[in-house]
Amino acid sequence: MEKEMNRLYREIAETVNEMIPEDWNKFYFYAQISENGGGTYFFYNTLENKQYKYSLEIPLKYQIDEDEFERKEDLLYKLSKELRNVFKENEQELWYSFTMSLESSGKFKLHYDYTNWFETEYSFSDQMIIWKYKYLGEISTDENYKALIDKYHNEFPNNPI
Structure with a gap:
């Protein structure tokens, strides 16, 4: 393997x-x-x-x-x-x-x-925003993006993405 x-x-x-x-x-x-x-x-x-x-x-x-x-x-x-x-x-x-x-x-x-992720309410673009935040350190000033990241951290505190 x-x-x-x-x-x-x-x-x-x-x-x-x-x-x-x-x-x-x-x-x-x-x-x-x-x-x-x-x-x-x-x-x-x-x-x-x-x-x-x-x-x-x-x-x-x-x-x-x-x-x-x-x-x-x-x-x-x-x-x-x-x-x-x-x-x-x-x-x-x-x-x-x-x-x-x-x-x-x-x-x-x-x-x-x-x-x-197919069984969650996170769209592919939501997942990409979260992924870019985690791996590329991309931080947006957009309030919707910030709310998405906060929601993700609340729902997935172990940051699995």
Whole structure:
């Protein structure tokens, strides 16, 4: 199981690396997978610019071939689904999302979330706001965003996302 997981982590990291059109300092990859579908995205920064850039904006900003980029996005989803299936095949508790962070130095972290967000009132965009707050340190001055973060902390004090 561990060997297969390590292979998938490596393939995910290599694919994200191939999709980033510049030298990066750190990236955060997110996958949400269930029996009904899911999605993936990532954010990265550079040594020159600590602001995180969103993966879906890459083809527009850097004139990247959109079809090739989408093929790699599909591959990230497929690899993430394979990773979840490794858990299933080995009778491990199934996660609903995971976050991988990788620094250019090689420092690597993983976080699995077992909360079934599909069964909560949190929309995908709500989850992304919470995720960006937790991992990217993004703090909004918007009162609705602040209320969402407060609600999340009250309902999920162990901060699972």
